[in-house]
Amino acid sequence: MRETADVVIVGGGAVGASAAYHLADAGAGRILLLEREASLGTGSTRRCAGGFRHQFSSGINNELSLASVPLITGFTEQHGLPLDVDQDGYLFLVRTEPMWQSFLGALELQRSMGVAVEVLTPEGAAGLVPGIATEDMIGALFGPRDGIADPSGLTNGYATLARRAGAEIRTGVEVTGVRTHDGHVTGVFTRGGDIDVPVVVNAAGPWAGSLAATAGVALPLEPIPRQVAVTGPFPGAPKRRTLVIDADSTYYFHREGPGVLMGMGGGPDERASFDTRVDDAFIAEQVVPTALRIFPPIEQAGIATTWAGLYEMTPDRHPIIGPAPGVDGFLLANGFSGHGFQHAPIVGKLLAELVVDGRAHTVDIAPLSLERFAGGQPVRERHVI
Numbered sequence: 001m002r003e004t005a006d007v008v009i010v011g012g013g014a015v016g017a018s019a020a021y022h023l024a025d026a027g028a029g030r031i032l033l034l035e036r037e038a039s040l041g042t043g044s045t046r047r048c049a050g051g052f053r054h055q056f057s058s059g060i061n062n063e064l065s066l067a068s069v070p071l072i073t074g075f076t077e078q079h080g081l082p083l084d085v086d087q088d089g090y091l092f093l094v095r096t097e098p099m100w101q102s103f104l105g106a107l108e109l110q111r112s113m114g115v116a117v118e119v120l121t122p123e124g125a126a127g128l129v130p131g132i133a134t135e136d137m138i139g140a141l142f143g144p145r146d147g148i149a150d151p152s153g154l155t156n157g158y159a160t161l162a163r164r165a166g167a168e169i170r171t172g173v174e175v176t177g178v179r180t181h182d183g184h185v186t187g188v189f190t191r192g193g194d195i196d197v198p199v200v201v202n203a204a205g206p207w208a209g210s211l212a213a214t215a216g217v218a219l220p221l222e223p224i225p226r227q228v229a230v231t232g233p234f235p236g237a238p239k240r241r242t243l244v245i246d247a248d249s250t251y252y253f254h255r256e257g258p259g260v261l262m263g264m265g266g267g268p269d270e271r272a273s274f275d276t277r278v279d280d281a282f283i284a285e286q287v288v289p290t291a292l293r294i295f296p297p298i299e300q301a302g303i304a305t306t307w308a309g310l311y312e313m314t315p316d317r318h319p320i321i322g323p324a325p326g327v328d329g330f331l332l333a334n335g336f337s338g339h340g341f342q343h344a345p346i347v348g349k350l351l352a353e354l355v356v357d358g359r360a361h362t363v364d365i366a367p368l369s370l371e372r373f374a375g376g377q378p379v380r381e382r383h384v385i
């Protein structure tokens, strides 16, 4: 007899684990999460900087954060499971007039939505994180409810909760395709045999495009490699775990252990690729010189660890969440464009609402449909690093 399930989730990163828990908890039937690697959270989730914030330029991203961040900060209290969370804020430093205007424009929207953001002078910013360069800074924006949490802790926490709620999680199982008939999902093909299932959630992270293609769905997703370096201890290492982002250069850092974790975008030279080898030249020639300019105390630090991971970028830097057009039962949760960890909690809940209630009601996800790319005018998120 062939195996059956009510919902199969493909991918065991933060998004898939949250979906498994929320679906099982909502009573969506037999939930099966399939992850091809030997353990959960080894994709983008493990390479992530762990930041969560409300300071986005688009209304829908702020809505997702307003709904998701409390699920991170309240995780331990709500579920009784440990999760490292530091709510020391996000601090955006701005050094050019166009960028300053862009942030002030977003500030109006953020405040109208109830997001807490403070406008700081360069001195005020340096008061929060001593050592940052203030000479050419126009000002800074501080989100006191933003912070950093542990991506693996959240993923494994949701996996534990999913199992307790009756979901089954299988690692080492690669899904090779989604089976459809007459525009409906009928199952998945895996290397371990086929499974009959009417609902499939695509939570395959940067690899979501090839899974979607097996159901005839084209996703506008690009995997973009991003480099991260973690330093050893140094005398001026920040005490707070505030995530500092220099908006114009995209250089960011936060305290990690006795040193800092840092990275930056690749600018116009960035190319889509699944290559996650560390780019030592980029770190030495781009990241380190920018670090010295923005946060001079780092001069006394040595680099202890480096890694690279993939952003899953959409053309408008917003995720694609909701039903795949033309394939009944195929749900998408993809393209988080560098902020999928922080939105994973609410996205899992929204997917459960879609399956159980037929529509997502906690957040209106209409602006996140795949259809927005077909001739519409997607609104670009400007404040993605």
Ligand SMILES: Cc1cc2nc3c(=O)[nH]c(=O)nc-3n(C[C@H](O)[C@H](O)[C@H](O)COP(=O)(O)OP(=O)(O)OC[C@H]3O[C@@H](n4cnc5c(N)ncnc54)[C@H](O)[C@@H]3O)c2cc1C
Pocket (backbone or CB within 6 Å): 010, 011, 012, 013, 014, 015, 016, 034, 035, 036, 037, 040, 041, 042, 043, 044, 045, 046, 047, 048, 049, 050, 051, 052, 173, 174, 175, 176, 203, 204, 205, 206, 207, 208, 211, 226, 227, 228, 263, 308, 309, 310, 311, 312, 333, 334, 336, 337, 338, 339, 340, 341, 342, 343
């Ligand atoms: C350097 C870096 C820094 C980041 N910083 C932040 C940050 O500060 N804050 C934030 O919110 N986000 C951040 N992100 C983005 C965040 O990491 C991702 O958006 C998020 O982890 C996506 O989670 P996911 O579950 O969708 O994908 P993933 O974690 O990639 O999980 C997808 C899983 O699917 C599995 N899979 C794929 N195909 C198949 C298949 N066919 N069958 C079975 N399994 C399959 C993969 O093995 C993988 O485990 C960062 C990313 C990077 C690279």
